[in-house]
Amino acid sequence: MSLIAENELQEVPVLDIDPYAMDVLRDPYAFHAALRDTGPVVLIKPHGVYATGRHAEAKAVLADHTRFITGAGIGIQDIRQPGEFRIPSRLLEVDPPDHTQVRAAVTRVLSPVAIRRFKESFTEKAQALVQKLIDLREFDAVEQGVEAFVLDAFPAAVGVRLPRTETLAIGEMRFNQSGPKNALYHAAMARAQPYLEWFEQTVQRDAVLPGSIAEMLFQAEDKGDFDPGVASNIIRSFVGGGTDSTIAGMGFTLHQLALHPDQWAKVHADPTRVKAAFEEGIRHEAPFQVTYRTTVGPTSVSGIRLDGDMKLGVFMGAANRDPRHWERPDEFDIERPQLAGNHLAMGTGAHACIGQMIARGESEAFLGEMARRIKAIELTDTPTYRPINQMRMLDKLPLRVTPA
């Protein structure tokens, strides 16, 4: 995408919309369309950063870690600048070759055998929770459903203790912190303040559970696979990357299935189809709406000239609905062909989600059990969203279920 002569490059088009304005966070789809239609890459005027919302360019930027690095942070702020308080991820916010070595060691810990063992416990926990939900008949499928499931199943596998209030406050801080310093950022920072010390302790060696992924990461550190201190940093990235995202993705999937009874009937008839439903759920609404890269030097994308050392927001939520790539992009369709590996909800390239088998294992267990045991689901009220700078996430999803 950069093989155009220097003198033929175009100036970057400007888009004067703030992606972090409250009304955009609550309903980002008009912004997504403007982002895609203004150009392959645009300058977001209110923040002075580049951005892309087209599938081809988003994929190309994420796949090219030599021209577009994560070492300056995956948020809008440059974490290399003095005074930018945030503990960088030693996996996501480092570039190859350092990233390659850490990633290989973490991949060994997350072997298919290890994941299979955790899947069994996901199934048991799903069976118990779905029975409770059936007994209730009507419930909030966020707090009592997907959130309850993920906060039970995921920390047990990772090997950390994650109580709800503390965990949600830390997640809210993390995903507002990666946006600009707006009111959401300041409010989330203040709310998380009392729990920072607790979180730091939670990811240390003496706090993690035996037989867990966290313990295996410390064992890898003892063998010399990581520098001292990296294992607890990776556990921090797992908790950060794997909790709210999975809650959001499973919530979106249930929401859409509740809106489409014909598609619920299909997953009820064949519960293995919840796999496709989850992929379509996170394509249709991406939990992580945006991630940033930084240009290493002057470069170009699709004929647009880009300056060096600039942040470039890759809006995966927009790319996942780019009509240049998808037919009927706004429709939820569990029979959409070639879904996994094609949508960008899990990223792509060197930093593609390393926990995706865990997220898929959790969703197959919980959504699969719901599909087996429940004949029909319906909304009892309008769902609401939590405005968060980097994420899209349901706040409430009021559901009624009819058991099979």
Ligand code: HEM
């Ligand atoms: C539906 C659930 C999930 C979604 C939508 C998701 C999404 C993503 C995305 C988009 C990236 C790439 C970010 C970038 O390139 O800037 C990523 C990376 C990552 N994810 Fe996930 N994720 C999910 C679940 C999980 C889980 C369960 C874990 C726990 C192990 C996890 C841990 C990570 C880590 C550690 C990385 C960084 C990988 C690297 O830099 O090499 N994620 N995820």
